[in-house]
Amino acid sequence: MTIETVKLQDSGYLINGNMSVPNDPANRHYQSILDWINEGNTPTGADVIAPDYVALRTGPDGYASTGDQLGMIADGTQAAHIAAVKAEFPKTITGGTTLAAVPAEILTAAADKLFASQLASYNQAVIRLAKYVVSVGRVELTEMQATGEQVFNEETMEMDDVMAEVIIQSAIEAVEPTVEVTTYSDDPESEPTVSTITNPLITTDVAEREEAQAVVDATPQPVKDA
Numbered sequence: 001m002t003i004e005t006v007k008l009q010d011s012g013y014l015i016n017g018n019m020s021v022p023n024d025p026a027n028r029h030y031q032s033i034l035d036w037i038n039e040g041n042t043p044t045g046a047d048v049i050a051p052d053y054v055a056l057r058t059g060p061d062g063y064a065s066t067g068d069q070l071g072m073i074a075d076g077t078q079a080a081h082i083a084a085v086k087a088e089f090p091k092t093i094t095g096g097t098t099l100a101a102v103p104a105e106i107l108t109a110a111a112d113k114l115f116a117s118q119l120a121s122y123n124q125a126v127i128r129l130a131k132y133v134v135s136v137g138r139v140e141l142t143e144m145q146a147t148g149e150q151v152f153n154e155e156t157m158e159m160d161d162v163m164a165e166v167i168i169q170s171a172i173e174a175v176e177p178t179v180e181v182t183t184y185s186d187d188p189e190s191e192p193t194v195s196t197i198t199n200p201l202i203t204t205d206v207a208e209r210e211e212a213q214a215v216v217d218a219t220p221q222p223v224k225d226a
Helices: 029-038 054-057 066-075 078-090 104-130 200-218 219-225
Strands: 006-008 011-013 021-022 047-050 098-099 141-153 158-169 177-185 192-198
Touching: 006 029, 021 029, 029 104, 054 078, 054 104, 066 078, 104 200, 104 219, 192 200
Parallel strands: none
Antiparallel strands: 006 011, 011 021, 047 098, 141 158, 177 192
16 A cells, blocks of 8 residues: 555544544554655644634533523623623634644654664674675684583692583685586587686675675664664
């Protein structure tokens, strides 16, 4: 679904003027609205309808009920009441419809989703860049670790841990820089041709590293700090 417009409503949001979406993070269309906002779009605030003078005069703050006005007629206060209501709600109040401000809630939710997405992409990119370069390979790494056994040291008169060298990273040989590719012609009488190309493993590794580095470079500093 392509989102063109999003308008706020009392119960949620109206997409493209015809689809109501609840204010529910579990709703997939709600999540689509957040993505739409993160693409640089801005929702429209809800309609705020201001009543005109007729609605105000006949509303709860306007003219008294018929029964009350009959009592006012009896005690001579009705004319003053009518005049007071007309003065409070003059005919210059024409009413109309305005747009409310977009609530910070939906904008914050979109920002939080974008932050989480950028953080996940950044972490994945960092992990990818940390992998060894296939054209170089990697060396074997070892460290001394306690075996869990102990022996008595006659010089210090204490028990010492028995240490052993443990491989913590195995060595991986670099791949061949090039490979030969044999190409066969549709002509059965033609001899196949052999060409030398860059090892596809190296090509893929370079492309993935460039993509990961681009993600790291484009990540905002607050996301990196997180």
